[in-house]
Amino acid sequence: MKTTTTLKQVAERAGCSINAVSTVLNGARGNTVVSDALRQKIQLTADEMGYRPNLMARAMKSQRSQQIGVLVRNNSRIKDEEVNAHPLAYEFLLGISEGLEEAGYMMSLVRLSDVDPEKHTQASAFRGHLLDGLIVVNDVPAASPERLELLVPHCLWLDNNVWHEHNCLRRDEAHAGKIAMQALVDAGHNQVCLLGHPSETNEHYSFAQRTKGATEVAQSSNVRLETLTLAWEEEQIVQAVQMAKSIIRQQMAFLALDIYAAHTLMTQLMREGLCGGVHYSIACCDDGFNGGGLDWGYLSRVTFNRFEMGLESAGMMMKITDKQVKQCPSQLMRGTWEKGNTILPR
Amino acid sequence: MKTTTTLKQVAERAGCSINAVSTVLNGARGNTVVSDALRQKIQLTADEMGYRPNLMARAMKSQRSQQIGVLVRNNSRIKDEEVNAHPLAYEFLLGISEGLEEAGYMMSLVRLSDVDPEKHTQASAFRGHLLDGLIVVNDVPAASPERLELLVPHCLWLDNNVWHEHNCLRRDEAHAGKIAMQALVDAGHNQVCLLGHPSETNEHYSFAQRTKGATEVAQSSNVRLETLTLAWEEEQIVQAVQMAKSIIRQQMAFLALDIYAAHTLMTQLMREGLCGGVHYSIACCDDGFNGGGLDWGYLSRVTFNRFEMGLESAGMMMKITDKQVKQCPSQLMRGTWEKGNTILPR
DNA sequence: CTGAAAGCGCTTACAG
């Protein structure tokens, strides 16, 4: 066990009261006033002794942990399998972490299964008054908003189906649908196939919004619209790919509603020697990773800066947990169009 | 502010001592013995009052926060840009989180820039005695092991260049290189082009190990080996793709050292209408995401279950933080071969 | 202007 220097020890060595030390080292806001000379002496002995404040003690006294939880999905079903990684959420996390760190807060990761009402044991963070707030990332159908708001003082909904006047941060998905469709129209396409998933997996608000935005533009531009659904079963995928090939022969462009649809179709077609931007056109309303070397730079798509959104959500949380403010108006963030290389002119 | 029920309040209502309540509700290990009748009564009143233990208080008393930090990279340079997301780390995180949660621990995310020695302010988690341990994920060149071990009682090195007899968990990268090369050999290939990155970005131990394993197999199977380096500059990439095309004409197969190399080459070639598994063969020593709908199911590769590794590392950390045990032998985990669809028979 | 003291909510050694 590493020995720890406490305020008391510093006070003894410096020959003054604990108050003075607390005031100087931790900026305590009591009435204690400390002379410059004493201040220097305290600082010096603290440095010598390697004093580091004990945040648990401070948190306990102030009844605030300075910790924000981030709730992520970890148990959805894709292709009939339990899926753990929703890698796109990671960019959110890093943004949130950066924002919180700047504000002197810490970030705890909480997974959806930790708050599963059917599980007897809930995550200790929830049980233990350990979180000043919770940022709920992506949609978490299994955890009802009411339950979460009961467990944690303040909740913020990021990229989530929950949408109120306050404490929510979303992408402007209708706008994404619009600009993606507009890009196809601008390239001369007048037949577009909307690429989505079976409706039972379409729970996220973004699908409806993107479809709406895309359809509006299509109608006002006299674009003929079709729909192709990519189910998860091997057999259905094979079928869908056959249909996709006939769609390509008709020189119709694809508009994928999300990156998963785009990815699935493109990789399947690649196995038949068909390349996006070479043999067919495809645009996407959604973004993949930004950076990290696995990005989708070649895909013509709407790009959202999830890192920036995470940062923003951390800022919102700081307002919400502020005792004076307590809430923060909801925000909508717009994506921008990324030209990419997968739209052929017509 | 949400009102909180304390042990004291429960004790008052139940008409007994705080000790008894603590023993019943939180399983305190004092000498207090509680009769079944009292036990029931306490449980009942606690439920009525909605008692939840205050973990900060417990942590303070026991001098253990029950929190483990996870340190991830967030500031490497790829293509001359600061890159935030290293999405492959996310699968580790989720595994770690699951393992820690099972053991009643919480997980805090710490980013590399939070421990930057050049930054004046360090993450509060580090300063504040808030972490019982730290799992260092992937290589973090900027943060020296010595510094980290000073700041946190126990460190565990996951998929990291740090390698000792104890407290490390790594993939068996030489094995990965071997089985990937072997798969190409088995498919009849006797000319293989190793696909890597410029050496200045090759700091991670895995590159050397994979190359070693692959080379061994190549030599014992009389495979002719070449090398192609994928640099990050646009111009250099164009050049590399030209070389790749000539390599394809020679019917040489590619062996990508990591998923980034595989991804870059495949997407670049796709833009020229060339598809892996159709026009050329490619295998990879590394894995992309598992699940999540963005997976690389079609790529012939070595697959590592990062989630499982995260889980394992959490278990190791529990041993390390145990006052009796304090350390844990290092482990090497092997990947398995995933056939995929990108190797053509020769 | 300063310092002693109470108290945050627990756990546990100790006295009855």
Next chain:
DNA sequence: CTGAAAGCGCTTACAG
């Protein structure tokens, strides 16, 4: 077998 009391390391209202 039980309960009162000390103490974890801080902050801050309060008395001197």
